[in-house]
Amino acid sequence: MAADAPAGSDQQPGGLRIALAGTTTRGRSFLAAGVAAAACSYILGQDDLLRVGLLLAALPLVCVVALHRTRYRVAGSRKLSPARVPAGSEARVQLRLDNASRLPTGLLMLQDRVPYVLGPRPRFVLDRVEPNGRREVSYRVRSDLRGRYPLGPLQMRLTDPFGMCELTRSFSAYDTLTVVPKTEPLPPVRLAGESSGWGDGRRRTLALAGEDDVIPREYRHGDDLRRVHWRSTARYGELMVRREEQPHRAGCTVLLDTRRVGYYGAGPDSAFEWAVSGAASTALHMLERDYAVRLLTDTGDSVPGAESAGGGHGAHSDSADAAGLMLDTLAVIDHSASEDLSAAFDVLRSGHEGLLVAFIGELDDDTVSLVARMRRRSGAAIAFLLDSAAWSAAGDDEPDARRLEDQVQLLREAGWTALPVRPGDRLPELWRQAEGQAQQLKAGV
Template sequence: MSGAPAPAPDAGEEDRGGLRAALAGLTTRGRSFLAAGVAAAVCAYVLGQSDLLRVGLLLAALPLVCVAVLLRTRYRVAGSRRLSPARVPAASDSRVHLRVDNVSRLPTGLLMLQDRVPYVLGPRPRFVLDRVEPGGRREVSYRVRSDLRGRYPLGPLQLRLTDPFGMCELTRAFSSYDTLTVVPRVEPLPAIRLSGEASGYGDGRQRSLALAGDDDVIPRGYRHGDDLRRVHWRSTARYGELMVRREEQPQRTGCTVLLDTRRIAHQGAGPDSAFEWAVSGAASVAVHLLERGFSVRLLTDTGSSVPGPDGGGSGGDSSDVAGLLLDTLAVVEHSASSDLSRAYEVLRGGREGLLVAFLGGLDEEQTAVVARMRQRSGAAVAFVLNGAAWSREARGDGQEAFEERLRLLREAGWTALPVGPGESLPHLWRQADGQHTSPGTGASTSTGTGTGAQAGGAR
């Protein structure tokens, strides 16, 4: 909601507000000294004792002088925070470095630092610092750790100042804060060759020729460091400035990682739940394929994809794309969607080179939707979480229905692997290497050789 900005308070109002806050920060000792000084001054006036008046003025002036010095010092202390690193996997430690600088010409008194952190990261850290000399600085650090992924704000940093006599305590809260990103755990996966992978785009060897392809006929302006042998003289004469031929960017095999986030498809909560296993698996597969030169995008049941249509996942450094995917998976939550139709609509718009899906519980209708996704992809691998096993309610009829869903997916051409509690993703990833199903057959056959492009690099 917009509106007229409120007038800023003038310097006099800020000084009066700071003075009131400083007087309110008097400790019991400071209040006692001030009360004793006022009482001594009143008695000296009544009794006519000038020496007692001097003592009263001294007692009353001491806490007031401490207030004035501390009030000036409060705005001469700077604080900063640094995270190392700012993005960590779940169940890993990150160290927070705090720094306090005294930019005044006077030494500080006793300082107490307190940083605000969410309760899931651990207890609130507190530090006591002794006197900081003029122009000096102090650095302290503490560790934070979370078993749950997400983004957690750190701060603001609070600084409590105390004068050497203990007459006054003032608290200053800095406005800045930092964010710690806890991403899903990424497991290293073995290098495998997924059978049938090349069927999504044709002969994989044609794509590899792009690495040594012809130069793009569209020139660009000369940049410092460009090889002069790449100067395009015809364009240089046309535009009146030095132009060079652009090198063709190699085309990379596309891969889509589908993550089923439907709330009704996953049971349980916490770091050991089925949903967290699926999120960690999606992160592991995405990072693994990016390291192998794939163009990877993350797709959820809601139809949203990262990188988006403009990003494409094919441009830019793979480490930047990996960071974007991990940041997205760090905050992904359950969706209220009841089906996978929106994800299917996104997939039917193009031909995928490789499709890796992490699916929750499926009914007959959603199994049919997933089966149709296979028609638009080359190789398709599905990690299907067994909801009955994860909920510890394994029943005979439920297990039979689950096996029937797997059979239907395999008949549609999916490499469908069941996932139970405690399953190892690298072990399942190796199983995907040796399992291959063809549309219309439910039997699995070994595919030790193949001409498809590699999903995990050469063995």
């Protein structure tokens, strides 16, 4: 954020009227005392008292005119470190003010606008900034609620040496702080039906394919000339080479149930926030293991990962971009008005095979049957069923607990690795339990 803020350069009609409105309590008191002294001098016939009254009344007016006509050229900038933080963590905001004029500034007060969830509005007083000088101040912000929060614009308040008048100037630029869900590192377990992110079984050699099946690409410096595909070169008019092999990344879909009817309560300790945090932790964990991850919600909306990335450094770069995109999406995700998971079921039915990890809220009988049919015959499917009622006062009812256990058992019979989630449960421990249950399921098959 950078901008120029010339003090007293307001050329709008009524600019001086705005400056008069900025007189402080001290300035108004001096003006009132001057008028009173002038009135008393007229009544009492005291010329000396009139001079005192004129001096008292003129001082704040002179300060207003002087401050209004004073032209400071200052530039302000803001730096966020970092611009994306997990919920509950702090970010540092550094403000810098540069005086680009040939005059020293007077007393300045800086105030940065921040949303109330990030803490109190920061204020700083700068006594004097010399010509071509700079000042740097910093403050910290923190939020337990995920979201995207604007910071700014930065406001600068000018005052005269006598404190008779104050003028406020605002910079136009602002920055955005993104508060993403909390994530936890997950243990590297092996799940039944899961394949590694990269592997020999996932590669196919195109050199063995027929000429019509070759997928060429543009020649790059260093390519072996023996790989030049002359038919494609003649067709496209530029040198083309064969791809020797096309790696395929193992896929993982993270399903997040956002239905409003599936969760009770709100706030950082609610069941919905646990599900969002779990989805973020799972997505990052699978991306670190070189999976092509897709984030899917109950509405059918999806955020694809780096599914077409190649190996080497490019894959890590694409995975980092995919992680940032998913975290930004989860930072602002909210409840949906959907009543069931049919939209997500349609997407999964037409999608590719792979690992499925679902974070699901409260289900009715029809929806749990739909979830049971989501599991594919190949690949693993893991479901974390949140006992949403347990996060509220209604969680003490035994029928609700028995109903959740019946739903978990139904999903297990359908081939899912299903685990109930209650307040206080941590995802890393549940992840290990999922490994044990998946191995038991594999042994039973």
